[in-house]
Amino acid sequence: MTDKPSDQGQLWEVFTQPEPGAPHEHAGSVHAPDAEMALQNARDTYARRGEAVSIWVVPSRAITASNPADAGPFFDPGNDKPYRHPQFYKGPKEGNKD
Amino acid sequence: METSAKNRSSPAPAPPGEDPARLAAFEARVARGESVEPKDWMPERYRKQLVRMMSQHAHSEVVGMLPEGNWITRAPCLRRKLALLAKVQDEAGHGLYIYCGTETLGVDRTELIDQLLAGNAKYSSIFNYPTLTWADMGAIGWLVDGAAIVNQTMLARASYGPYARAMIRICKEENFHKKQGYEILATLSAGTPAQKAMAQDAVNRWWWPSLMMFGPSDKDSPNSAELLRWRVKQKSNDDLRQRFVNLTVPQAKAIGLTLPDPDLKYNSETGDWEFGPIDWDEFYQVIGGNGPMNRERLGARRKAHAEGQWVRDAAAEYARKQAERSRTAA
Numbered sequence: 001m002t003d004k005p006s007d008q009g010q011l012w013e014v015f016t017q018p019e020p021g022a023p024h025e026h027a028g029s030v031h032a033p034d035a036e037m038a039l040q041n042a043r044d045t046y047a048r049r050g051e052a053v054s055i056w057v058v059p060s061r062a063i064t065a066s067n068p069a070d071a072g073p074f075f076d077p078g079n080d081k082p083y084r085h086p087q088f089y090k091g092p093k094e095g096n097k098d
Numbered sequence: 099m100e101t102s103a104k105n106r107s108s109p110a111p112a113p114p115g116e117d118p119a120r121l122a123a124f125e126a127r128v129a130r131g132e133s134v135e136p137k138d139w140m141p142e143r144y145r146k147q148l149v150r151m152m153s154q155h156a157h158s159e160v161v162g163m164l165p166e167g168n169w170i171t172r173a174p175c176l177r178r179k180l181a182l183l184a185k186v187q188d189e190a191g192h193g194l195y196i197y198c199g200t201e202t203l204g205v206d207r208t209e210l211i212d213q214l215l216a217g218n219a220k221y222s223s224i225f226n227y228p229t230l231t232w233a234d235m236g237a238i239g240w241l242v243d244g245a246a247i248v249n250q251t252m253l254a255r256a257s258y259g260p261y262a263r264a265m266i267r268i269c270k271e272e273n274f275h276k277k278q279g280y281e282i283l284a285t286l287s288a289g290t291p292a293q294k295a296m297a298q299d300a301v302n303r304w305w306w307p308s309l310m311m312f313g314p315s316d317k318d319s320p321n322s323a324e325l326l327r328w329r330v331k332q333k334s335n336d337d338l339r340q341r342f343v344n345l346t347v348p349q350a351k352a353i354g355l356t357l358p359d360p361d362l363k364y365n366s367e368t369g370d371w372e373f374g375p376i377d378w379d380e381f382y383q384v385i386g387g388n389g390p391m392n393r394e395r396l397g398a399r400r401k402a403h404a405e406g407q408w409v410r411d412a413a414a415e416y417a418r419k420q421a422e423r424s425r426t427a428a
Contacts, residue, residue, distance in 0.1 A: 007410040008208055009417070011201070028264070029198045031207065033417035045194050048187070049271070068138045 009033035011060040014042040016052035024056055032057075116141050128329050133259040136202040144328055145203055147321065148258050151330065152200040153210045158222035159193035160214070164398050165229040165391075166238060174232060181278045182235060188275065192268050199260035215400050223381060224307050226389030233286055233293075233300035239279015241301070241308040241346070247272045248342045249312065257329040284353040294354070301350070302358040309373070310381045312339040318378075340370055347371045 008031040015024040027046040032038035038057040046052065066074055082088045121141055127134070134140055163186050170186065173179035197207045213219040224242055229235070247269065254265040286297035316322045316334040325331045333341075347364075350357050361374030383389065 007407070007414060009414065028195060028267075029201065030194070033414045034420060037413055037417070045191050048184075048191060065137065068135065 009037070012038040012042070012057040013060050013063060014038075014046055015056040015058070016042075016046055017054040018051060020053055024054065027052075029060060030057070116143075125327070128257045131329075132257075133262065134257050135259045143324070144330075147325060147328070147330065148261065149200060149203050149205055151321075151325070152196055152203075152261055153205070153213075154220050154222075156193050156196035156200060156210065157214050157219050158225065159189050159196065161221045161225045161395055161399060162242075163189045164395050165225055165227070166235060168229055169232060169235050172232070173235075178235075178282070185239070185275050185278065188271050192264075192271070195264040195267055196261075199258075199264045202260045211403075215396075215403060217387075217396055220385065222311060223384040223389060224311050225395060226384050226391045227303070227307055228391050230303075231296050231300060233283065233296040234304070236279045236282030236286065236297065237300035237304040239275050239277075240283055240349070241279075241304050242311070243272055243275040243279060244346060245308045245311045245342050247276060248338050248345070252331060252333050252338065255329075255332060261330075280349065280353070283355065287353045287355055298355055301355050305357050305359070306376065306380075307384075309339055309343070309376055310378075312336075312342070314378060314381070343371045343373055344369070 010033070011029055011031055012035075013029050014027045016027045017024045027042075030038055030041040030045055032041050035057060039055060042055050042057050043052075047055065120139055124134075124139065124141060124144075134144075166182060166189075167186050170179060170182050173182055197210060200210065201207055210219070214221070229238070250265050250269050250272065254262055254269055256262045256265065283297045283301070286293040288294075313319055313335040316336050319335055322331070322334060326334065347357065347362065359374045361372070363372055364370075365372050384392070
């Protein structure tokens with residue numbers, strides 16, 4: 001959907017970091033005419049109870065996402081390489097303690 | 099990623115009827131308990147049902163601000179006023195969470211809001227009842243939010259990911275709504291005889307409309323079977339209603355108030371509190387636009403929207419000027 005000319009502004013995706021050191025996670029979206037108001041709207045909508053120590057807002061149209069219909073072949077290169085996991089390797093128990 | 103459906107420049111062509119193989123694969127996924135995400139293939143009927151249900155839910159949050167907003171300036175003390183302000187602000191936030199979820203299905207929020215303002219959208223019938231006394235703030239928090247919690251706790255496991263995630267956020271916030279309402283009624287009930295009578299009167303007026311919030315009995319609900327099969331809902335309207343009654347009866351007793359149903363009795367075999375017949379004629383009257391406050395609510399919503407126009411205009415103009423300035427500076 002394109003951003004129709006309307007008075008709600010464009011769509012922004014909101015990412016919140018729940019605590020220092022944690023990754024930013026997708027929280028939802030807001031409408032706003034510019035980035036500054038998008039941040040303020042995101043704070044009022046997604047952080048009314050101290051749920052975030054940091055917020056990112058990104059224009060929704062700037063995000064490119066993988067296609068679920070192609071998920072099989074797309075992720076396949078990661079699924080057939082058991083030698084990337086420690087379980088693939090053998091050796092005496094004593095030598096394999098972490 | 100929830101952006102995807104919104105980002106498409108044009109909606110995918112609707113399948114000519116549904117492909118039976120795709121439909122079967124979709125239903126198998128849902129039956130396995132997997133989440134459906136915005137870019138996943140879904141039957142058009144599933145998309146339509148979700149847009150209908152989610153937009154009605156979002157509208158209900160927005161209209162739900164009005165009966166309580168009505169009492170903010172008349173709250174009896176600062177503590178109550180702060181709580182009510184925060185609760186009403188939460189309802190606005192809840193509306194936004196769900197509108198945002200609905201947009202992932204390829205509809206624009208402006209369309210939904212226009213439908214509401216034009217009087218073409220449905221919202222929960224409960225908000226078409228008047229809030230006559232301060233005790234109504236207690237009854238709404240305790241009964242109306244209490245009923246909403248029962249419903250939304252189930253919806254937090256809905257098959258559509260963005261809807262379920264919005265519900266998880268909402269459920270985290272609703273408990274405060276319910277508790278502040280219950281505290282209002284407990285305080286009034288322990289007060290003077292006049293205060294106690296006011297609390298009882300509010301409960302008498304809000305009890306039956308709260309039971310109607312769960313919707314018609316499943317045998318009369320056109321959407322129930324489909325929603326259950328697609329795991330949008332996991333429980334029937336009647337099951338949820340019974341759960342709400344079972345939770346609420348002991349809570350009423352604990353604060354010395356009664357529920358206005360002479361047929362209410364405990365069934366020790368099933369563990370359920372059985373209740374009397376619901377007046378569905380009233381429900382359909384209110385849904386059909388003939389409730390005591392239907393016109394008043396829409397009028398208030400339209401007025402608020404119109405009075406906010408200058409804020410939206412100013413924000414858009416400011417953004418335009420800033421963008422122009424950064425262009426000329428570059």
